[in-house]
Amino acid sequence: MSTVALALRNLLRNRRRSLTTLLAMIIGLVAVLLFGGYRSNIVHGMETGFVQASGHLQVQHTGFFLEGGDNPAAYGIANYARIIDAVQHDPMLAPMLAVVTPSLQLGGIAGNFSAGVSRTVIASGFVAEERNRMLGWNDYNVHSYARPLPLAGTSADTVVIGMGVARKLQLCGVLHVPECHSEAAAPIPTGGGAPADLIALSRQERGSAPTLAENRIEMLAATARGAPNVASLNVIEARNMGLKAIDDVYLGMHLAQAQRLIYGAAPPQVTSIQIQLQHTGQMPAARARLAELLAREFPGAPLQILDFRTLNPMFGQSIQFMNSMFGFIATLIGVIVLFTIGNTMSTAVVERTVEIGTLRAMGLRRSGIRRLFLWESALLGLIGSAGGVLLALVIAYFINHSGLEWIPPGYSYAYLILVRVWQDPALLFGSMLGLVIVTVVSAWWPANRASRMMIVDALRHV
Amino acid sequence: MVPVVLQEVNKTYHLDAVDVPALVDVSLEIRPDCFTVICGASGSGKTTLLNLIGCLDRPDRGQIVVAGRSVANMSDDELSDFRARQLGFIFQNFNLLPVLSAYENVEYPLVMMRMPAARRRARVLALLDAVGLSDRGQSRPAQLSGGQRQRVAIARALATEPQLVLADEPTANLDSQTGAAIVALMRRMQREHHASFIFSSHDPLVQAEADDVVLIRDGRITHIERATARPALDA
Numbered sequence: 224m225s226t227v228a229l230a231l232r233n234l235l236r237n238r239r240r241s242l243t244t245l246l247a248m249i250i251g252l253v254a255v256l257l258f259g260g261y262r263s264n265i266v267h268g269m270e271t272g273f274v275q276a277s278g279h280l281q282v283q284h285t286g287f288f289l290e291g292g293d294n295p296a297a298y299g300i301a302n303y304a305r306i307i308d309a310v311q312h313d314p315m316l317a318p319m320l321a322v323v324t325p326s327l328q329l330g331g332i333a334g335n336f337s338a339g340v341s342r343t344v345i346a347s348g349f350v351a352e353e354r355n356r357m358l359g360w361n362d363y364n365v366h367s368y369a370r371p372l373p374l375a376g377t378s379a380d381t382v383v384i385g386m387g388v389a390r391k392l393q394l395c396g397v398l399h400v401p402e403c404h405s406e407a408a409a410p411i412p413t414g415g416g417a418p419a420d421l422i423a424l425s426r427q428e429r430g431s432a433p434t435l436a437e438n439r440i441e442m443l444a445a446t447a448r449g450a451p452n453v454a455s456l457n458v459i460e461a462r463n464m465g466l467k468a469i470d471d472v473y474l475g476m477h478l479a480q481a482q483r484l485i486y487g488a489a490p491p492q493v494t495s496i497q498i499q500l501q502h503t504g505q506m507p508a509a510r511a512r513l514a515e516l517l518a519r520e521f522p523g524a525p526l527q528i529l530d531f532r533t534l535n536p537m538f539g540q541s542i543q544f545m546n547s548m549f550g551f552i553a554t555l556i557g558v559i560v561l562f563t564i565g566n567t568m569s570t571a572v573v574e575r576t577v578e579i580g581t582l583r584a585m586g587l588r589r590s591g592i593r594r595l596f597l598w599e600s601a602l603l604g605l606i607g608s609a610g611g612v613l614l615a616l617v618i619a620y621f622i623n624h625s626g627l628e629w630i631p632p633g634y635s636y637a638y639l640i641l642v643r644v645w646q647d648p649a650l651l652f653g654s655m656l657g658l659v660i661v662t663v664v665s666a667w668w669p670a671n672r673a674s675r676m677m678i679v680d681a682l683r684h685v
Numbered sequence: 686m687v688p689v690v691l692q693e694v695n696k697t698y699h700l701d702a703v704d705v706p707a708l709v710d711v712s713l714e715i716r717p718d719c720f721t722v723i724c725g726a727s728g729s730g731k732t733t734l735l736n737l738i739g740c741l742d743r744p745d746r747g748q749i750v751v752a753g754r755s756v757a758n759m760s761d762d763e764l765s766d767f768r769a770r771q772l773g774f775i776f777q778n779f780n781l782l783p784v785l786s787a788y789e790n791v792e793y794p795l796v797m798m799r800m801p802a803a804r805r806r807a808r809v810l811a812l813l814d815a816v817g818l819s820d821r822g823q824s825r826p827a828q829l830s831g832g833q834r835q836r837v838a839i840a841r842a843l844a845t846e847p848q849l850v851l852a853d854e855p856t857a858n859l860d861s862q863t864g865a866a867i868v869a870l871m872r873r874m875q876r877e878h879h880a881s882f883i884f885s886s887h888d889p890l891v892q893a894e895a896d897d898v899v900l901i902r903d904g905r906i907t908h909i910e911r912a913t914a915r916p917a918l919d920a
Contacts, residue, residue, distance in 0.1 A: 224789050224796055232784035581780040584741055585794055585841075586769020588762050678741040682776070 230598035251556035252611025260642030278497035285525040296447035299492030324353035325493035331444035335392040346474040348481020387471030389461035398461040467635040564665035580681025589674040600666030604659035689715035694747030707733040725901035731885040773842030775852035779834040781826040788822035812840035832863035
C-alpha cells in the first residue's frame with residue numbers, strides 16, 4: 224500500500240466532499256481555459272492579421288514611422304532593390320524568409336468627380352503577387368479573414384479601396400457595397416465642391432483614360448517636388464478592411480502606379496521593405512542578422528528596422544489588456560480553489576486526527592504524514608485538472624462550431640467567437656500545472672499542521 | 686536484554702495555570718519475555734507511563750531506556766524509526782485504518798519498513814492465520830466485529846516482530862467473553878513471538894494472565910508484583 228494509493232483511498236472515503244471540491248476546481252479551470260482560449264484566439268488572430276498586412280519586420284528610412292508617414296518623398300529608400308536582393312541572398316536569413324517585398328505609402332485625395340465627391344485616402348503601393356503571398360501567412364492556423372487582393376495580373380491603374388472609401392465616393396452600386404445610402408451620382412460640377420484646378424486636372428486625366436466607366440476615380444497626390452499629380456484609377460473592388468478607421472481611408476494600388484504618382488519619371492523609391500518570416504519565433508534572430516547585414520552592406524544608410532509590434536502599438540496594448548483580464552480571472556479562481564482545497568484538507572485533518580496519531584505511533588515520520596495529505600491534495604488537483612480540461616475541450620468544441628459572432632470595438636465587421644484551448648498547449652498545460660500547484664500549496668498548511676500534532680493528543684482526540 | 690528501564694521519570698501536564706503531575710519519580714524495570722500489566726485507577730498515570738515507554742511522549746526529567754537505547758536525546762525522526770522497528774501498539778479502540786483491509790492493515794508497518802513484497806505477504810498471511818482471521822483478510826474494519834478488529838490490531842502490532850508490544854486497555858471495548866479470548870490470544874502470541882507485552886488495564890482477566898503487575902497511584906508506583914503465583918489485584 225503506497226502513500227499514493229492510501230491517499231486515493233482516503234479521497235474516496237468521503238466521496239461527496241471530494242466531488243464537491245473537484246467540481247469547484249473543474250468549474251474554475253474551465254473558466255480559466257475558456258477565457259484563456261478566447262484570449263489566445265484574439266492574440267493569435269491579431270498577430271496573424273498584422274503579419275499578413277505588413278510582415279514581421281520592416282526596413283524603413285530612419286524617422287519615417289514616427290515623423291514621415293505622410294511624406295514619402297522625404298523618407299523614401301532609393302536603393303531598395305539592392306537591399307531586397309541582399310536580404311534574399313543572405314545565407315542565414317534566406318531559410319527564415321517567407322516574403323520580402325517593397326511597399327510605398329502615400330497620402331492623397333481620391334475623387335469621384337462625376338458624383339462631385341472626394342475624400343482623403345492613405346494609399347499603399349505594393350507588388351500584388353507578393354502581397355497576396357503575405358496574406359496567405361497563417362502559422363497558427365487561426366480563422367483567417369484575409370483574402371487575396373484581385374490586383375495580380377491587372378493593369379497598373381487598377382486599385383482596391385476600403386468599403387468606407389467606396390461609400391464616401393458614392394461607388395456603392397457599381398462595387399456592390401452593403402449598407403450604403405449614397406445619393407445618386409451627380410454630374411461633375413463646374414465649381415463649388417472641388418477646386419477648379421483639381422477639376423481641370425481630373426478632366427485632363429480622364430480624357431487620357433482608355434474607357435470611361437462608373438468605377439473610375441481620380442487620385443491626387445503631391446509629387447516629390449511638391450507639384451500636384453493625378454492618376455485616373457480603375458476601382459476593381461471595395462473591400463471591408465476590418466478596422467473602420469482603415470476601411471474609411473484605404474486605397475491599395477500597384478507599386479509602379481504609386482511610384483509614378485510620387486516620383487514621376489525620377490528613379491522610384493519605396494517607404495518600406497516588408498519582411499515576412501516563416502515563424503514569429505524567428506523574429507529576434509532575423510532582426511539581429513538583418514541589422515548586421517544592413518550595417519555591413521549599406522554602411523551609413525539612414526535605415527531602421529521595426530517589428531510588427533512596434534508598427535502596431537494596438538497589438539501590444541490589446542495583449543496587455545487581455546493579459547490583465549486573464550490574470551485577474553485566474554487569480555480570482557486560484558484564490559477560490561486555494562480556500563476550497565484548504566478547507567477540505569483542514570476538515571480531513573480534524574476528522575482523521577486519531578488516524579494521524581496511530582500512523583505516527585506506528586512509526587510514520589512527520590514528513591510521511593505531510594506527504595500523505597499533500598498527495599491527497601495533488602490527486603485532487605490532477606483529477607480536477609483532467610476533468611476541467613476535458614469539459615473545457617467539449618465546451619470549446621461547441622463554441623467553435625456555434626457560429627456566434629461579435630463586432631469588436633473599432634472594427635467594421637463581425638468576427639466569429641472562437642476559443643483556442645487544444646491549440647494552445649502553453650495555456651492548457653500551464654493551467655493544469657497551475658491548478659495542481661495551487662492545490663498542493665493550499666494543502667501545505669493543513670498537512671503541516673497534521674504532521675506536527677502531538678501523538679498523544681492525536682490519539683486522545685474524540 | 687531488559688526491554689525497558691525507567692529511572693526517576695517525571696512528567697507534569699500544564700493545564701492553563703494549573704500543573705498536574707502525571708508521573709513522579711517513577712523507576713521501573715520491565716522483564717524480558719513477560720506479560721506486564723500496569724494497573725491503576727483512572728488518572729493514576731498508567732497511560733502516561735505507557736506513552737513514555739512507547740516513545741510517544743517525552744519525560745520532563747529522568748531516563749528511559751527502551752530495547753537498550755536511551756530515547757531521551759533521539760530526534761523525532763529517530764524516534765519514529767525506532768517505534769517502527771522496535772515497538773508494537775494495540776489500542777483500546779483498535780485504531781485500524783478504515784480505508785485498508787485487514788490484510789493491508791497488518792501489511793502497512795511492513796510497507797513502512799520497505800520489506801520485499803514476497804516476504805511481506807508470507808508474514809501477513811501467517812499472522813492473520815495465527816489470529817484466526819485467514820479468511821477475513823479482504824474485509825475492511827467496518828465489516829469486522831470488535832473482537833476481530835482487535836485481532837487484526839494484534840497481528841499488526843506483531844508484524845515487524847518488535848521486542849516490545851504496548852497495549853492501552855485492549856479489552857476495554859470488548860465484552861467479557863471476547864476480552865478473555867483476546868487476552869488468551871495475546872498471551873499465546875507473546876509466548877510464540879518472545880516479545881514483552883506491557884498493558885495498562887483495569888481488567889481482572891488481563892491481570893490474571895500477567896507475569897508482572899505494576900500498581901500505580903497518583904503518578905507513583907506503589908507496588909510491583911513479580912510472582913508467577915499471586916492473587917489478582919484490583920485497580
